[in-house]
Amino acid sequence: MSSPTTTSLPQPSWPQLLRVALLGTRQSGEPVPAVFDTATASTDDREKQLLLAAGTLALMRRAGYQPPVVATPAPVPALPDPVPPLGPLGTTCLQRMLLDAQHPEMLPEYLQQIAAAGRRVPDSLLPYLLRHAAGSSETVAVLAPVAGTRGRWLAALNPAWHTLLAASSASGVLDLEPWETGTLPTRRTWLRTRFEQDAAAARALLLPALPTEPAKAQEAFLNILADYLHPDTEPVLETLLRARGQEVRRQAAALLVRLPGAALVERLWARAAPLLTVKRGLLGLGKITLEVTLPTTWDKSWLTDGIEEKNDQYAYYSGTGNRATPLGPSAIRLGNLLALLPPGRWTAHLGVSADDLLAAALASEWVVPLLPCWAISTLTHQDTDFAAAFLHLWLHQRPTLQKNHADRNIDWAALTELLPAATRQQLLLKPMLLRVRRQEPRWTDDLLQLPTPWPHELTTEVLQSLSAKLANSATLERFHSDLYQLTYFISQHLAPAVAPADAPLVETTLLALPEVHSTFQNSIHNLLETLRFRAELAASLEER
Incomplete structure (x- = not known):
């Protein structure tokens, strides 16, 4: 048997080989990379050609093969x-973050500030910035x-960076290869960029492919789709309610209920509405009482409405003190319904305010799951009244919340962030000042x-409380x-909370303290260094 005649080896095409392998030799119209003589090979032997090509290319790489350099036209100059670049101080600050890995967590915020100031990153640091961005979605x-x-x-110019700034090739034609x-991670970055450029076109590309993607990919792409919801996503999301992955089903349901007029909301409401009623005092006066009827049966029709038979997402505890017990299946099902439905639907249906409804829930024997799942719904639907x-x-019922185990099942910080900053400041400043002065439990x-x-007033109070704690920190040895x-x-947490104008006050106060426990010395040093670096970042934006 004669051996095949080899020809001069072309540059191995790993991306081409990968595309053919992923799409399949029958579906792909591309030729198998020609790393050996295929003149006598039958087109029916594409699978064999693919395997031989993979083995040959792998062997060539292990042998250190370097393809011949082909003269290519020089790239068109930029x-x-x-837009003017940052000055010397800003360049130095970026070098510390990108080259010396100092305070990398500040980089995304600083880049936003650079853009807001009408500046850009200096040319000399762009390669380092692009290399860093390749591993940082923020x-x-x-x-x-x-x-x-x-x-x-x-x-x-660099294939590894193509998806960072655009979804189009240098010629302006959409590059679908990534x-x-x-x-x-590459597909996720490409898709996010594509959505930012043309959300409608990105949805048209994603929606037909989404049901056939692996579960991990579906989860990642649904996270992106959440920022670009549109009524045309409803049919695909309905399909994903029957996906194999439980997390995919949860995500699909949470997105569907955010769509105006979604059929899922009406199906859920038909199940939920009879379960909650209110009882009013004599002549309709006084506090209201919330009466709860738990759903008793579950069948597969619930699953198509996004309600799981078993759902560890709501594995909460009800009761008080040491008598708290895990929720049963019926209570978990009720929690599922409450977490998905818009909370404002209940206030309209029951004719009560959000404050009265939550107060009634707190007094109910079913405070869990009522409060935690209404908190989830508040976040899902971005309801500022409920927040x-x-x-x-x-602010006013924390002891009762803690007693009923409802406090630890609610993301209070996320709920607070739904409110405008001025509203939060108005509601929270005075209670916070009082708690800091008293050094109540969990005041930090x-x-x-x-x-x-x-x-400034709050920063001053915090510094006074910290000073009192740190000056006596030797006594804290017993309280780890x-x-x-x-x-x-x-x-x-302290550095980002301090206003730039108060940074000197923080430094003066902490440096004036007598010797503190060694545990705090490194933290204080890092805090002061961070505040100084923030001051440099702010000054760099004013540099001309």
């Missing part, structure tokens, strides 16, 4: 950028305004509910939880 989200024309030019053959009612409940955690930066709580608060 056009001049009319940076990608704020990259385009500060990269400038030179950044887009560089991204077009979407069709890329890894999940304010929850905040009012948190409570401060996280306030918008930042804090007003206090040590941990204060250390974490100083190192993670």
Whole structure:
């Protein structure tokens, strides 16, 4: 048997081989990479050609094969950028973040500030910024305004950066290769960029493919779709209610109920409406009482409405103190319904205010799941009236919430963030000042509910309370939880909460303290260094 005659080896085409392998030799119209003589090979042997090509290319790479350099036209030079770059101080700050890995968590916020100031990243740092952005979705989200024309030019030259700034090729034609053959992170970045450029076109591309994607991909793409919901997504989301992955089904239901006029909302409401009624006092006066009827049976029709038979998402505890027990299946089903339906639907149906409804829920034997699942619904539907009612409940009924185990099942910080900063400040400032002065339990955690930066009055009170704690920190040796709580608060939360004008006050106060426990010394040093660096970042934006 004669051996095949080899020809001169062309440059191996790994991307082409990958595309053919992923799409299938019958579905793909591309030829198998010709790394050996295929002149006598039958077109029916494409599977064999593919395997031989894969083995040959792998062997060539292991042997260190380097393809011949082919002369290519020099790239067209980048056009001049009319946006001025940062000055020397800003360049130094970026170098510290990108090259020295100092305060990388501040980079996305700083890039937003650079764009707002009408500046851009200096050309010399663009390669480092693009390399960093390739592994940071937070940076990608704020990259385009500060990269400038030179950044887009560089991204077009490097295949690893193509998806960072555009979904189109250098010729202006839509480049689908990252979407069709890329890894999940690459496809996610490409899709996010495509949605930002043309949401309707991105939905037209995503929706037909979504039901056939693997569960992990479906979860990732639904997270992006959540920011670009449109009525035309309803049929596909209805299909995903029957997906194999439980998390996919949950995501699909949570998105469907946000669509105006969605059929799922009406199906859920038909199940839920008879379960809650209110009983009023004599002559309709006084407090209302909430009467709850638990759903008793479950069949597969519930699953198509987004209600699981078993759902560990609502594995809450009801009761008080040590008598708390896990919720039963019927209570969990009720929680499912409440978490999906718009909370405002209940106030309209029952004829009560959000404050009265939550107060009645707190007094009910079914405070769990009522309150935690209405909190989820408030976040899902971005209902600011209910968010304010929850905040009012948190401020005035915390002992009762804690007693009933409802407090720990609610994301109070997320609910608070639904409210405008001015509203939060107005509602929370005075209670926070009082708690800080008294150093009540979890006072440092409570401060996280306030918008930042804090007003000067609150910063002063916090510094006084911290000074009192740190000056006597030797006594904290016996209380490891206090040590941990204060250390974490100083190192993670204090710096972003301090207004730039109050940074000198913080530094003066902390440096004037007598010797503190060694546990805090490193945290205080890092806090002061962070505040100084923030001051440099702010100054760099004013530099000309």
